[in-house]
Amino acid sequence: MKEPNEMPGHLARRFQQIAVAVFLAEVENAGFDLTPVQYAALATINTHPAIDQITLAGLIAYDRTTITGVIDRLVQKNLVVRETSSRDRRARELKMTDEGRRTLRKITPAVEAAQRIMLRGLTEKEAAELMRLLQKAIAAGNELSRAPQRDGG
Amino acid sequence: MKEPNEMPGHLARRFQQIAVAVFLAEVENAGFDLTPVQYAALATINTHPAIDQITLAGLIAYDRTTITGVIDRLVQKNLVVRETSSRDRRARELKMTDEGRRTLRKITPAVEAAQRIMLRGLTEKEAAELMRLLQKAIAAGNELSRAPQRDGG
DNA sequence: CGTTATTGATCAGCATACTGATCATCAGTA
DNA sequence: TACTGATGATCAGTATGCTGATCAATAACG
Numbered sequence: 113m114k115e116p117n118e119m120p121g122h123l124a125r126r127f128q129q130i131a132v133a134v135f136l137a138e139v140e141n142a143g144f145d146l147t148p149v150q151y152a153a154l155a156t157i158n159t160h161p162a163i164d165q166i167t168l169a170g171l172i173a174y175d176r177t178t179i180t181g182v183i184d185r186l187v188q189k190n191l192v193v194r195e196t197s198s199r200d201r202r203a204r205e206l207k208m209t210d211e212g213r214r215t216l217r218k219i220t221p222a223v224e225a226a227q228r229i230m231l232r233g234l235t236e237k238e239a240a241e242l243m244r245l246l247q248k249a250i251a252a253g254n255e256l257s258r259a260p261q262r263d264g265g
Numbered sequence: 266m267k268e269p270n271e272m273p274g275h276l277a278r279r280f281q282q283i284a285v286a287v288f289l290a291e292v293e294n295a296g297f298d299l300t301p302v303q304y305a306a307l308a309t310i311n312t313h314p315a316i317d318q319i320t321l322a323g324l325i326a327y328d329r330t331t332i333t334g335v336i337d338r339l340v341q342k343n344l345v346v347r348e349t350s351s352r353d354r355r356a357r358e359l360k361m362t363d364e365g366r367r368t369l370r371k372i373t374p375a376v377e378a379a380q381r382i383m384l385r386g387l388t389e390k391e392a393a394e395l396m397r398l399l400q401k402a403i404a405a406g407n408e409l410s411r412a413p414q415r416d417g418g
Numbered sequence: 419c420g421t422t423a424t425t426g427a428t429c430a431g432c433a434t435a436c437t438g439a440t441c442a443t444c445a446g447t448a
Numbered sequence: 449t450a451c452t453g454a455t456g457a458t459c460a461g462t463a464t465g466c467t468g469a470t471c472a473a474t475a476a477c478g
Contacts, residue, residue, distance in 0.1 A: 116305060116309075116324070116325055116326075116414075117400055117403075117414075118396070119380055120284065120380050120383055120384055120392075120395070120396060120399075121284045121285075121287075121288055121301055121379065121380060121383065122301075122305060122325070123396060123399040123400065123403065124277075124280045124281040124284040124383070124399075125281055125284070125285075125301070125302075125326075126326055126399075126403050126414065127277045127280075127281070127399050127402060127403055128277040128278055128280070128281040129326065129410050129412065129465080130402075130403060130406040130407070130409055130410050131273065131274045131277040131278070132274075132278075132410075132434095132465085132466090133409050133410040133411065133466090134274075134406065134409050135274055136466090137409070147433070147434080148274055148275075148278065148434095149278075149433080149434065149435095150433090152269060152275060156269075164456070164457095165456070165457070166455080166456055166457080171269070172269055172275070173278075173279055173282065174434090174435085175434090175435055175436060176456080176457075176458095177435080177436070177437085177438095177457090177458075177459085178433095178434060178435055178436080179457090180457065180458060180459090181433075181434080182433085182434080185433080197456095200443075200444070200455090200456080201442080201443060201444085201456095202442065202443045202444070202455070202456040202457065203443095203455090203456055203457085204456080204457075226274065227272055227273050227274060229406075229409075230273055230274065230277070230402070230406055231273055231402055232405055232406070233401050233402045233403075233404060233405020233406065234398060234401060234402055234405075238398055238401070239273075241394065241398060242273070242395070242398040242399070242402065243271070243273060243276060245387060245391055245394060245395040245398070246273075246276040246277075246279075246280050246395070247270055247276065248386050248387060248391070249280060249283075249383065249384055249386045249387055249395065250276065250279050250280055250283060250386075251386060252385055252386020252387075253283040253287065253382070253383055253385070253386065254283070256283055256286050256287055256290070256382075257282050257283050257285075257286040257436095258286065258435085258436065258437085259282065259435080259436085261269075261270075261279065278434095282435080285435085285436090285464095286436090289436090300463070300464080301464095302463080302464065302465095303463095317426070317427095318426070318427070319425080319426055319427080327464090327465085328464090328465055328466060329426080329427075329428095330427090330428075330429085330465080330466075330467085330468095331463095331464060331465055331466080332427090333427065333428060333429085334463075334464080335463085335464080338463080350426095353425090353426080353473075353474070354426095354472080354473060354474085355425070355426040355427065355472065355473050355474070356425095356426055356427085356473095357426080357427075410466095411465085411466065411467085412465080412466090419478100420477100420478095421476100421477085421478085422475100422476080422477080422478100423474100423475080423476075423477090424473100424474080424475070424476085425472100425473080425474070425475085426471105426472090426473085426474095427470100427471085427472090427473105428469100428470080428471080428472105429468105429469080429470075429471100430467105430468090430469085430470105431466100431467085431468095431469105432465100432466080432467085433464105433465085433466080434463105434464085434465085434466100435462100435463085435464085436461100436462080436463085436464105437460100437461085437462085438459100438460090438461090439458100439459080439460085439461105440457100440458080440459075440460105441456105441457085441458080441459100442455100442456090442457085442458105443454100443455080443456080443457105444453100444454080444455075444456095445452100445453085445454075445455090446451100446452085446453080446454095447450100447451085447452080447453100448449100448450090448451080448452100
């Protein structure tokens with residue numbers, strides 16, 4: 113077989129593993145307890161008030177069955193509230209709490225630091241090229257996963 | 266906040282998500298039931314007969330607590346046997362079964378196809394560049410995760 | 419030689435991700 | 449309006465990954 117390091121699947125897993133570790137370390141260092149997944153959901157609810165769970169899942173490419181637990185934990189941490197929509201009683205409207213907004217604001221520097229750290233082995237130019245190539249590969253494979261990314265509602 | 270697609274952490278997660286989905290689809294299509302993680306372990310045991318779990322975990326960058334369950338499942342599928350080492354009774358020596366070798370051989374084309382499919386949006390040159398950049402970023406961040414990659418024992 | 423530190427493996431517990439099923443609700447149509 | 453299909457959410461079950469603890473066995477040291 114090929115070396116693991118020559119297989120894109122292994123590299124994908126490994127890079128993600130490092131990205132998560134760096135994120136958690138930076139966020140904890142800043143005094144918060146939030147996972148990358150929880151952060152993405154929180155940030156997206158902030159820019160899309162009263163979004164429902166399916167639309168949110170589409171924007172950040174989460175499986176619909178995963179989003180339930182993620183929101184459970186954001187609600188438990190008092191960062192988000194989940195209300196039944198009056199227009200469609202199947203849907204849950206997600207809204208920020210004050211503490212959610214405050215947390216998001218305070219945590220942003222740590223999140224940005226994490227993004228830099230996970231690319232620290234690359235030059236600026238290389239980092240930009242890596243992101244471009246990832247975006248391109250992802251766009252081509254978007255529909256291949258159960259939780260593709262979807263633009264607005 | 267930035268768009269998710271401009272954050273390397275999100276791209277890492279998304280690319281990994283697609284890589285896993287493609288792998289599972291190709292392998293199932295070939296008539297097998299093996300995860301990317303199980304495949305990497307199986308392939309590495311094949312090239313390192315009688316390897317112990319910690320060394321195996323280092324070679325493929327798995328957490329030591331994760332490897333136990335992965336090997337459990339390979340043993341249950343009759344692809345691997347786990348024997349207590351006679352030289353160090355703490356250690357478990359991992360060895361392929363005939364069925365493990367046969368499975369590995371038969372599954373290889375599907376695994377290779379998966380690696381191509383997950384990069385299908387890129388030209389040959391771009392694919393090579395993406396892998397180079399991932400390798401470089403990973404090398405720089407290797408020690409930041411709990412399960413860094415380690416060369417031979 | 420005996421005490422201490424380290425190491426290989428496992429376990430309990432938690433958080434993503436997924437498969438597939440179910441339930442309530444809504445939308446479209448006859 | 450009654451029926452059918454689609455949709456939002458949740459649940460049970462399985463597989464990574466991690467944190468931190470534990471246990472047995474080995475290594476290292478005085």
